[in-house]
Amino acid sequence: MPLELQPATEADARRAAEIESAAYGPNPFSQILFPGPFPPEAVAGRGAQLAAELKKDPTVRWLKVVDTDLPEGEQMIAFAKWHIYIEKPPQPTPRSFGSGCNAEACELVFGDLAKLRSRIWGDKHCVYLSLLHTDPKHQGRGAGSILTKWGLEEAKRLNLVVYLESSPAAHSLYKRHGFRDIEVLTADLSKWGATEEHKTWSMKYDPSEIAS
Secondary structure, eight states: OOOEEEEOOGGGHHHHHHHHHHHHTTOTTHHHHOOOOOOTTHHHHHHHHHHHHHHHOTTEEEEEEEOTTSOTTSOEEEEEEEEEESSOOOOOOOOOOOTTSOHHHHIIIIIHHHHHHHHHHTTOOEEEEEEEEEOGGGTTSSHHHHHHHHHHHHHHHHTOEEEEEEOHHHHHHHHHTTOEEEEEEEEOOGGGTOSSOEEEEEEEEOHHHHHO
């Protein structure tokens, strides 16, 4: 059965959190940023956090990719959280990192990312890809491309630029879809045993540039 793109709802929040947790598993920096142990309710709590944001933030758009041949409860194999900023993006809010996270390392990575984001696109109206995760058991099937294309079509329709931050694993995917690098942010996590720098690419897709 071909994969299907569908709107995601609050009922999908728990599954989205499960996919996010599984997707971070193979990342070599996960044991530094999220060493654990995590409380038993951690995934449910993350799902509740996502659901609460969906309710209160009118810029949020949730999308999912499903495989209807899979058992009920497992059909959702990928998830994306987009923001449509028709008005200027909100100011960054203070971050907190829960039990099981290395707060110092997380602040080093995610705090610097927030500063980079503010500096690069600050008050610009734009489309922003906040989250995109595919269940590792279903990677390579095109779910990430389906979710990416949705945002690009929205950007074309609204005549807005798209921004995102990419991990090394997703960098080639976004390049294939026309994104270009703006800047690469590196973080030195050797204090916690990392043998290479943590890298994140700030990337941009401008429909006017692609059209030209």
